[in-house]
Amino acid sequence: MAATPFAAGRDADVYALDDARVLRRYRDGTDVAVEARFMSHLHAAGFPVPRVHRADGADLVMQRVAGPTMLQALVAGTIEVAPAAAVLAGLHRRLHALAPLPDAQHGDRILHLDLHPDNVILDPGGPVLLDWRNVRHGPPGLDVAMTALILAQAAVDPEQPMAAAADEMQRAYRHALRDHAVPLVTxxxxxxxANPTQTPTELALLDAAAALLTT
Ligand SMILES: Nc1ncnc2c1ncn2[C@@H]1O[C@H](COP(=O)(O)OP(=O)(O)OP(=O)(O)O)[C@@H](O)[C@H]1O
Ligand SMILES: [Mg+2]
Structure with a gap:
């Protein structure tokens, strides 16, 4: 396509259409209808997600958010670990306080299930949460457990240059949420x-990561 790809995730390529909009396209053709529906609901509720302009098959055209990802900012040293952990915890608190869609089961909330520093953009106006591929309804503790597990996985990875920061971050994040993570770690x-984007190396770290959260 004519537009310039400016980012490539594990699942999607992202193209800048102009200064205000990006196109995110799933390489495997996954339909974006469900995530677009949640994102539109969240945007209307005042939660910081990119505004959806168009959802069509594997293509999502959305607002382009300015600023580095939280991971880039951590690597560059422009944000410290403690405030970054507080941002993640704050996003989860805000998300879980919102009303779910009408088809939710009683007591369930909207879960992101992939909230980590590479899916948050630090826009000058505040943090914005991207990458709603795993969005669904469920118990908030599961979302908290998933973030703690993702951070712990980076913390126990010998190849991860940010391992020490990830360990400090998972502790600060869990502390901020009073350790709601632990009951749903399993x-x-x-x-x-079961996530097909996990590499064999990452899968091999999962038990040690879970152990870090429960000991
Ligand atoms: N609305 C947006 N505005 C600005 N940048 C964006 C936007 N959406 C995505 N990006 C950029 O593209 C990258 C990949 O996006 P995203 O995380 O949604 O794709 P993904 O393939 O699901 O990624 P992964 O599975 O590797 O986490 C983001 O980290 C971000 O740098
Ligand atoms: Mg991502």
């Missing part, structure tokens, strides 16, 4: 183990 582990 469920989060099963979901992450």
């Amino acid at each position: 469920e989060a582990l099963a979901i992450r183990r």
Whole structure:
């Protein structure tokens, strides 16, 4: 296509259409209808997600958010670990306080299930949460457990240059949320183990990551 790809995730290529809009396209053709529906609901509720302009098959045209990802900012040293952990915890608190869609089961909330520093953009107006591929309804503790597990996975990875920061971050994040993560770590582990984008090296770290959260 004519537009310039400016980012490539594990699942999607992202093209800048102009200064205000990006196109995110799933390489495997996954339909974006469900995530676009949640994102539109969240945007209307005042939660910081990119505004959806168009959803069509594997293509999502959305607002282009300015600023580095939280991971880039951590690597560059322009944000410290403690405030970054507080941003993640704050996004989860805000998300879980919102009303779910009408088809939710009683007591369930909207879960992101992939909230980590590479899916948050630090826009000058505040943090914006991207990458709603795994969005669904469920118990908030599962979302918290998933983030703790993802951070712990980076913390126990010998190849990860940010391992020490990830360990400090998972502790600060869990502390901020009063350790709601622990009860649902087993469920989060099963979901992450079944995630097809996990490499064999990452899968091999999962048990040690879970152990870090429960000891
Ligand atoms: N609305 C947006 N505005 C600005 N940048 C964006 C936007 N959406 C995505 N990006 C950029 O593209 C990258 C990949 O996007 P995203 O995380 O949605 O794709 P992905 O393939 O699901 O990624 P992964 O599975 O690797 O986390 C983001 O980290 C971000 O740098
Ligand atoms: Mg992503």
